[in-house]
Amino acid sequence: MTSYVIRRAKILGGEPTDIAIEDGLITAIGTDLTVDGATEVDATGLVALPGLVDLHTHLREPGREDAETVLTGTQAAARGGFTCVHAMANTDPVADTAGVVEQVWRLGREGGYCDVQPIGAVTVGLGGTQLAELGAMADSAANVRVFSDDGKCVSDAVLMRRALEYVKAFDGVVAQHAQEPRLTEGAQMNEGLVSGELGLTGWPAAAEEAIVARDCVLAAHVGSRLHVCHLSTRGSVEIVRWAKSKGWDVTAEVTPHHLLLTDDLVRGYDPIYKVNPPLRTADDVAAVREGLADGTIDIVATDHAPHPMEDKECEWSAAAFGMIGLETALSVVQHTMVDTGLLTWEQVAERLSAAPARISRVGGGHGRPLAVGEPAHVVLYDAEATRTIVPADTASLSRNTPYAGRELPGRVVATFLRGVPTVLDGQLQEVQP
């Protein structure tokens, strides 16, 4: 296996130092390191972060290989600095059995670009009526610990209670897509000033907050772990903050797009901005930034949701929900949180690597610090760079980025997965699975 010496990297934005990588492990950190036969990687001016972990990725395979495959999705992830992604269960067939989750897990291993940790469905077929075989998925080779019906809400309070209780047996967590279905029938965008003007059916913040509040209380009652997916409103932040103040085991995520974009963008009716949960107001954006800064929101997760062009080149109401985000996530976080002084690079590493790995109990050394003896999951990131986002410049099969034409800071220069560079000089590398 090739050895590497990364020269003059700023670990978590600190003083420049060298990092030696041998046999997939970090073997030394210090100045003027020498390793026989090692490949030199000049990281002057670059920030080194632990490999990023995404707790919320839609890889679409099996079922919608026209939108994304496990291979292309993990390539996009590698270009975004991720070394582990969690594949959401809403595939076709749904990942609600040991067989399907093992298939996805295996596809990830065969690709070699990024570890793929499947998420299992909570209910059979995401139908919201009958629990899927959570234990079988937990016991499978995929070792599933996160369960979610994402895309749909486990709205039945009894079923949610049972799921929360049941996963305690194997230290699992239910990741809830908080959306009260009756309050969001036909909903197209955030309910507020803009939806009223545009005549689009509104999606009240209350529909999210009501479920977040209910689930927090349920999780506390049964003493289980709850993870709130893509939280998007000020009210949700406040509810989670309150639940945490009680000492309840509740974690929450926010997407990069909810840290940056607002519902004003819907005014042109371009479905590129159609996403679930919907883009909210500037006040909500401020609230989720504050929540992420003070730790109320534990992690950033991409909700990378690829869709083929024809599902976006249509009327708003006919279009699919979702945006891709793996390759822009770190840039958006830098722009909204680091450049604004809300987060340090150390905190970025916590929220995009350590915490998501902890929530999902994922193995493989993901989420570990950059330290001697740890598996070499490393991202080298040029925070000084700026780039204009071009939709076609992606490894994803889909082009539905909301940032087209937007200038964002930062660029992933290199990603190492267990000491193997999946990206070098910003380019995907050939990898041996």
Next chain:
Amino acid sequence: MKKHLLSAGDLSRDDAVRVLDTAAELLGVAQRPIKKLPTLRGRTVVNLFFEDSTRTRISFEAAAKRLSADVINFSAKGSSVSKGESLKDTALTLQAMGADAVVIRHHFSGAPHRLAAAGWTNGAVVNAGDGTHEHPTQALLDAFTMRSHLMPDGGTGSDLAGKNVTIVGDVLHSRVARSNALLLHTLGANVTLVAPPTLLPVGIDAWPVRTSYDLDDSLEGADAIMMLRVQHERKNASYFPSAREYSRRYGLDTTRMNRLPDHAIVLHPGPMNRGMEITADVADSGRSVIVEQVTNGVAVRMAVLYLLVSGATNEEGEGS
């Protein structure tokens, strides 16, 4: 004027007055022996209707034909659209046929914006009603009707400054209410929207209007009152308890009409639910200008087509 008419908000005060003045001249054409002008000879106007609306379609069709345009009626029903053809492919087809204007009616809010903004067609896009969003030509014909009754000398050249207009009904789902609120405000009128709280959209505080839950409170001082159609289905979605209760609290009957000032007029965009939002004797009374609205609709749509299609293609036009 802008290239497209997608929202009543696209019109400045001067643009709107210009449309109304043009319509006033064109109204005379309907009274002539030859009801046709050669202005749009050789131009093609496509009526692209994804939603049934015979009234609006024939109004636009008559308008285009009176200007000598070639009219192609493209109805989604029974066409390739019902077989799953996308708006994009439909638009590209129309573009290939050389449509100079596309009059689009769609059940989805914002479909005309998509058509205009996505670059699928070069023609001028006219919104003939999109979902629960807007219906700008309806607002123009309403404003035209109000102006001709309420302003001195038929109102030519003037706006509706200082006039009080009360709009009553399902504002939440009404494209007519949205367009009227915008246009009437642009024209200087004071707009009051009256509805049960369930039928006013969230965020309406930011609209340039006054709102009220009480119809009886909003009658005195109104120069014009517009009753919106209320769909019976709304009752099933619990927007109000029953048709009877709605009609008792928000319907216009003779007693309420008699409390309006003597000069006040009654409008309704049609089709009416007689007995629901308006009683038959009000609809047929001397104050009702509902039939006149239909006549004015053709003239207003002629004006819109003339102003958008006849001239050289330009984005902003000239000010004068």
Next chain:
Amino acid sequence: MATPDDVSDAATDPVRTVLDAGEISRALTRITHEILERNHGSAEVVLLGIPKRGVPLARRIARRMGEVEGREIRSGALDVTMYRDDLSLKPARALAHTETPDDVDDKIVVLVDDVLMSGRTIRAALDALGDLGRPRAVQLAVLIDRGHRELPIRADFVGKNLPTALTEKVRVRLSETDDVEDAVGIVGSVAGGAA
């Protein structure tokens, strides 16, 4: 309708006045008499001015005609915008008012305009008139005929023939439309500066 020669805002260019208020008044009086003479009185005559400056000119002729005939005579207006052949060359224009004092069927319609040049405005006017009815005859009165015809159209009654170069503009000012004293002037110079 504004004719192509009309330059409303070229106030800075030097203007050579060719007709003053008195001369314009005398020309209209002469035209009035010629119309009455040609048509054996005013009984069958309908005067229609072409906006914008043809309308007040028609009104002045009607007043003079009324004085001669001893009864009130009203003139009308005929907007030709929707019949122009150059609509697609410019942004859409505002319409002017069309109003006929009387039915035009079987009448002698006298069209009145300020300046006759290419004849295209009159061509449009003839089309517009045809859609209003079927006059027995149509005649044309203009204050200025400056030549440069592009269509086989001639005026029946002319206030003044004014030979001009194409580079020159004829500027008509009337108290009703322009808030200044009546005047006809030539703006601009002969091409190449030749005298």
